[in-house]
Amino acid sequence: MGLKVPEEIGIIGFANEAFDGFISPSLSSVDQKSKELGKDAANIYSIISVNRSGPSIPESNLKR
Numbered sequence: 001m002g003l004k005v006p007e008e009i010g011i012i013g014f015a016n017e018a019f020d021g022f023i024s025p026s027l028s029s030v031d032q033k034s035k036e037l038g039k040d041a042a043n044i045y046s047i048i049s050v051n052r053s054g055p056s057i058p059e060s061n062l063k064r
Contacts, residue, residue: 003009006025013029 005011011027013027014032016029016031
């Protein structure tokens with residue numbers, strides 16, 4: 001393609017790895033906070049598994 005990095009195109013990562021700071025040119029990265037997402041998912045699963053009907057959703061939040 002013949003594009004020059006970073007003058008003509010940028011590259012973005014999605015893992016926020018520790019080595020991102022050592023790459024040249026520098027790499028922008030999105031921190032997905034996977035540990036927090038995993039904890040939240042486990043908490044939601046434990047709530048749903050105890051209450052088989054699932055979490056209650058206020059009717060005002062339902063789209064019709």
